[in-house]
Amino acid sequence: MDKIYGSIAIIGRPNAGKSSLFNRLCQLRIAITSKIAGTTRDIKKAHITLGEMNFLLLDTGGLDKKNDFFEHISSNSLKVAEESDLILYLLDGKEPPNEEDKKIFYHLEKKNPHIFLVINKIDNEKEEQQVWSFTEFGSKNYFFISTTHNRGITGLQNAILKHFKDQPIAPLFHNEEEESLEDFLEHSHTQESINIGIIGRVNVGKSSLLNALLRQERSLVSNIAGTTIDPVDEISTIGETQVCFVDTAGIRRRGQIGKGEIGDLERFALLRTKEVLSKTDIALLVLDASKPFVELDEKIAGLIDEYKLATIVVFNKWDIAYKDFKAIMQDFKLRFRFLEYAPTLTISAKNGRHIQKLEEEILKVYKNFSFRIPTSKLNDILQQATIKHPIPSDKGKIVKIYYATQFDNKPPQIALIMNRPKSLHFSYKRYLANFLREHFDFSGTKIIFIARGKNDFQESDQ
Structure with missing residues (x-):
């Protein structure tokens, strides 16, 4: 594994352009970008290389407190930023300095002095001359950029490199002294990882299931339907086996996908979900046991067939199931005959019911999926x-x-x-x-x- 010299967190209020900067630094469209405030709702991670140094880049959710859900985003984002080796605090240069931005910036600067103030959306020299009012933040490191026009990005990258060279940090990942590089590389390449996609329609509890499997609150959970837009991935282990869980965006009926910007966002989320499934081994099909199955559940299950995935069917919210086990299974077998080979589990992601059993089933199904008959x-x-x-x-x-x-x-x-x-x-x-x-x-x-x-x-x- 290449050395990771430090972590870089991009943080700021909604619509400052955090995901656009993330994509620029990655040189790849990974995060969903949109003019809709609050698009990034989970921490997005990527490994990037600047010069000859490798870094962990983190795209955080927007800092906004319109309701409890966004307060939750803020706490997660702040925690990630405080623990990072370098913060890129992003501002919208089209708007005058904001008092809320100043409060957040000073809070972060006190917690973590390694912070750059990055003013985005400065598309030309004329606009740059008009934004010196941002000097009132008192930061020693200012950068004027435009992610849209790729303006100022090289200067920012060079400053990041200089920062880490001037203040070296012990690599996040490195080889043990007693282990040769060859041995380490061989081990890292031969370690098998199971890719697991969590799929289902909106609000069936996919993010809650991911949190239960990780035994921590990694993906945000909300009663607001469609909380997860970008697929959220997390590396974990089951026993000694490495697994990569991906909580994909909830899928809506075609008629429920909106028009305009929101509709484009949801369509892109659906495309990202399909992209994830093309690299997945096992699909956890999450069905809501508190309500009758609908036609959309069957269509989503059809993606499993399309991508030829191993499958485990998970009946979530079993603590508030609308029928008894026999009746629900009868309905399932009638609607999902093409999944007759798939094991089924009744769980409650909320209270942890049968999560350990699900982990055991994942290992078993993957063994079957990988099996070769002499x-x-x-x-x-x-x-x-x-x-x-x-x-x-x-x-x-x-x-x-x-x-x-x-x-x-x-x-x-x-x-x-x-x-x-x-x-x-x-x-x-x-x-x-x-x-x-x-x-x-x-x-x-x-x-x-x-x-x-x-x-x-x-x-x-x-």
């Missing part, structure tokens, strides 16, 4: 299956499987070498999948069959 064993089992229930003929012509091999995992993918691959009916593939499940624990994962002939092939998920 070729000889696979062929023996499929031969038993075809003897027990022969493949239906194709217009009187015999259909045979000559040979089978599992050519990939995550999920398990099996090639069937056949004389008539297009004649293998969907129902027979389902039969083969169920037969395999009788011999191996494939709970939580799909089984993909690819029937291959001499000149063509087809694919089926079971």
Whole structure:
């Protein structure tokens, strides 16, 4: 792992341009940016390189106290800034100095003297000449920038580098003296990590579940629907296994996605959710047990099928379930037949019910998701299956499987070498999948069959 020489927190009131500066320094569009105040609602992290030095960059939520929810954002943001090695306090240069900004700046300066005052949205030299009123903050380090026009960014980067070189800080991550660099790199590359996406519609308790799994308040929880916009990721462990949890944005019905700026924001959040799922191993599908299932739940579950993910279905808010277990499971099996392979758990993220059991299930499902069947064993089992229930003929012509091999995992993918691959009916593939499940624990994962002939092939998920 490369050395991280320090942490840099970007902080300021809403709409100052924190996420835009974060993206500029990352040179990648990671945080969602918008003119809507309060867009960033969780701490966003990224590793960046300036010169030849690596840093941990933190994008905080806006400092605003319009209601209890934003007071919560402020406390999280302030804590992150106070503990960082350098603070970039961002101001909106289009507005005159604000008394609230001064109070926050002085508070942070007292807690952490390593702070830069960065005035954003200064798009030209004329505007720069008009903003010297910001000198009343009394800061020793002023920077006039425009994230939109990439103005002043290089100067800011150079100042950050000079700051850390003048005041060196012990690297956040470094190798133990007794461990060689080669050993360390080998260990870091071979450590397996399970990527877990938490998905569901708005307000089903995804962020509460993430906090329960982490045993800490990492993601903000609110009764306001749609609190999480950007996917929030956090590295943790289950036993000795490293896991990366991602709390994705809640998904709304198409008709509920607004028009204009808010609608664009939600559409981008949906795209980011899909981007996360493309890199996910296991999806935790969170369903609200306090209310009947809706069509949107089924559509969201369809993303699991689209990205061929391992799956655990989580019935949250079980402490206030609207029906008994038997009735809810009957409704689930009727609506979600395509998830019949997925284990189900009743939990309450609020009081911690069955969280440990969910962790155990995650490890079990990932093992199934990654499992490879030895070729000889696979062929023996499929031969038993075809003897027990022969493949239906194709217009009187015999259909045979000559040979089978599992050519990939995550999920398990099996090639069937056949004389008539297009004649293998969907129902027979389902039969083969169920037969395999009788011999191996494939709970939580799909089984993909690819029937291959001499000149063509087809694919089926079971």
